[in-house]
Amino acid sequence: MDFLKTFSLFVLTALAEIVGCYLPSLWFSQGRSAWWLLPGAASLALFAWLLSLHPAASGRVYAAYGGVYIAVALLWLWGVDGLKPRPSDWLGAGLALAGMAVIVMGEREGG
Incomplete structure (x- = not known):
């Protein structure tokens, strides 16, 4: 159950980070209103807060989070950007x- 809770928190954290970067990119690259920066900043603040909720906020947690971020970013690519990931993308996400x-799972061992 702890693994599922950790994984879910990683997914929410990744979404907050992606949204926090995506909204400002709408302003920079597509000429959208600068108002997009406000929810983008709020999403990045949410990202930082969510990352702090992990019980062992350390380099190990951040490294594990990176694997989930990769998979969520590919789902974002598909669902929001409308670009279907390639088989090699899915393989890379699976490895991550x-x-x-x-x-x-190694955290259960202690060290």
Whole structure:
């Protein structure tokens, strides 16, 4: 159950980070209103707060989070940008998620 809770928190954290970067990019690259910067900044603040909720906020947690971020970014690419990920993208995401699982499960060993 702890793994599912950690994974879910990683997914929410990744979404907050992606939204926090995506909204300002609408202003920079597509000429949207500068008002997009406000929810973008709020989303990045949410990202930082969510990252602090992990019980062991450390380099190990951030490394594990990176695997989930990769997978969520590919889903964003598909769902928001409308670009279907390639099989090699999915393979890379699977490897990253496997690495994340190894890191998270290894925390049970102590060190």
